Amino acid sequence: MTLPSHASITPSGEETSGSNPDESIMVSCKSIYEPREDSTMLEKYARHYAEGKVLDIGTGSGIQAIAAAQNRNVKSVLATDVQKGIIDYCKKNIKNKKIRFLQSDMFKNIKGKFDTIIFNPPYLPQELRLKDLTIEGGKKGYEVIERFLNEANNFLQPDGVILMIFSSLTQKEKVEGFIKNNLLDFEELEKAHVFFEDIHVYLLRKNEFLKKLEARGIKNVKYFAKGHRGLLFTGFYRNKKVAIKAKNPKSTAIGRIENEAKWLERLNKHSIGPKLIFTDEDYCAYGYIEGGFISDFIKKSNKNSIKKVIKSVFNQMLVLDKLKIDKEEMHHPVKHVIVAKNKPYLIDFERCHHTQKPKNVTQFCHFITSKRLTAILKNKNMGIDREKIINLAKVYKSNPNKQNFKKIINAI
Ligand SMILES: C[S@@+](CC[C@H](N)C(=O)[O-])C[C@H]1O[C@@H](n2cnc3c(N)ncnc32)[C@H](O)[C@@H]1O
Known part of the structure; x- marks a missing residue:
């Protein structure tokens, strides 16, 4: 976001129709972002790519909404801004049958799905304690973009496009991370070096899996x-x-x-x-199981809860053994058991298979007698008699019945 180069807005903040062939005029007032390099860069693509039902978020002077409305494939444009003053100003000054204005914090007051979403977000890192909504995207600069990308899919048609602009000051890797996180594919339409920053225009689409x-x-x-x-x-x-x-x-x-x-x-x-x-x-x-991995649970829980959870895992292991099913990986199940509300859930059955000699109970014995776990349990005042459990596991292995299983349980 550098100094304005756009001719149709006077730096004094007065309204002007400029060179725009459209009847509507871009507005300018104190809190309105006067179109700058980023605005005019994005405007070109808004005019070219916009179609169907368009949403222009953070409309400011209305520059993107007006450009989009000029495309004959555009049926309607909903132009929004978080600042009510801007919306009042736009409503009064931009007269275009295709464009409707609405005050909305991001998608809060927006309903329905759009074929095109345009956003020139505030993307600079915040400098003072008070955030300048027109240019600052949060402490790091990318927070508003992150919020936008986390919600945008719910408002975008399956084959819709998002046009978005940001700067090198926003951290490109971060922005691309948010894009991928939301299963969007991106294409860089343009990159320009303007004074002390690179400005990127991105076109985003939903990926096929999404x-x-x-x-x-x-x-x-x-x-x-x-x-x-x-x-x-x-x-x-x-x-x-x-x-x-x-x-x-x-x-x-x-x-x-x-x-x-x-x-x-x-x-x-x-x-x-x-x-x-x-x-x-x-x-x-x-x-989705809203919980934590078993080792984290053990680290932060009390003796009784840990005992309850370990016994419950063992009971599930016994069921699997009886069914002649091997889950695999139970000797090191740190990422394969999630505990939610003191209840353990086995996850990851990718390697699960039938076998005549399942090892679920014995593998879990191996886990609870491991050096790392016994040390953690000792800290919780839960002494584990390693020798005893290993011997009981051997007995169970040669004769896997309920009685031998109970002996293991009783030894914990
Ligand atoms: C950089 S200006 C872009 C203005 C105009 N679209 C352009 O391209 O010149 C960013 C605009 O986003 C608006 N904005 C900031 N946070 C917003 C939010 N959470 N929801 C909607 N608009 C927001 C600001 O008020 C400002 O008008």
Whole structure:
């Protein structure tokens, strides 16, 4: 955001029709951002790419709304701004049948979906204690953009586009991180060096996977985590938070997602695992467990809660052993058990399989007798007799019955 170069606005703040062929005039008042290099850069693309129903967020002088309205493929433009004064001013001064003005903090008062969303956000890092809404995006500069990108998908048609501009002062990597987090693809339309900053104009579209999930009724999809074999996303399905596991394109493993879904469906009947909601060829969706990993839970919980949780995991291990199913990875389940409200949930069934000799109970014995865990438990006044449990695990291994299982439980 550098000094104004746009000829149609006088620096004194008076209204002027300028060179714009459109009947409407861009407005200028004290709190209105007078079009600058960033505005005129974005304006070109607004005029070119806008179509259908357009939303111009942070309209300021109305420059983007007016440009969009000039495209014959544009049916209507909703121009919004957080500052009521700006909206009052625009309503009074911009007369264009296609454009309607509305005061709204980001998407708060906005309904419906749009084919084009345009945003020239305030993107500079805040300098004084009082934030200048027209140019400052927050302490780091990218906060307003982050908020915008976190909500934009809910207001964008599946094949809609977002036109957005930001500066090198906003931290490009951060902005691109928010874009990817929201499953958007981006294309840089233009980059210009203006005085002390680079200005980037981006065109964003929903990626194919996001479109697929949204078509299935999942909203607010966000990237969550990456595993060796799967990518994890979160979203909302029928107002409930869900986890979505998809194949990691970098993984060479075959059929893992189908395997996960197959076992989740079977084991849900035995109250094991998060509830499978639905599955498709390359992803499955299940209930999101709002909790923490088992080792974090153990570190911060009291003796009784820990005992309860460990016993519950063991009971689930016994069910799996009886069903002749091996979950795998239970000797080091730090990221495979989530505890919510003192209840442990097994997750990750990608490697689950049938076997005549399942090792779930013995693997979990291995975990609770590991040096790291026994040290943590000792701090909680929970002495674990390693020798005893290892011996009981051996007995159970050669004769996996309920009696031998109980001996392990009683030793904890
Ligand atoms: C950099 S100016 C852009 C003005 C104009 N669109 C242009 O391209 O010249 C940013 C505008 O966003 C508005 N704005 C800031 N925060 C906002 C928010 N949370 N919701 C809506 N508008 C906001 C400001 O009031 C300001 O008018």
